[in-house]
Amino acid sequence: MTSEASPVVIELPPLQADRLYSADETSAYVGAKPQWLKRALRKGEIPGGYLGRTPCWTAVDIRELIAQTGQSQKRPSRGGGPRKSGVSTARSRRLVAAK
Helix, strand or coil: CCCCCCCCCCCCCCCCCCEEHHHHCCCCCCCHHHHHHHHHHHHHHCCCEEEEEEEEHHHHHHHHHHHHHHCCCCCCCCCCCCCCCCHHHHHHHHHHHHH
């Protein structure tokens, strides 16, 4: 007998058009980390704005983000793509450093 854990579903309050949302609040709706949201906003990759120096998002911005991301944000790995050879990244760094 196998017991499968059911996914945890968190009910989020409806978005309010008359307020601004912080990175922490926006991350709950979008499914991305707050740091990623701040970085992407700074680069101009996602909608949003600033109140002073604080990044913030409106309900319209959040809905647009959800539509763009499909409720799960996929970020590229730090590796930058597939390896070109069978040599691991750490090993290739050692080989380059040894030259």
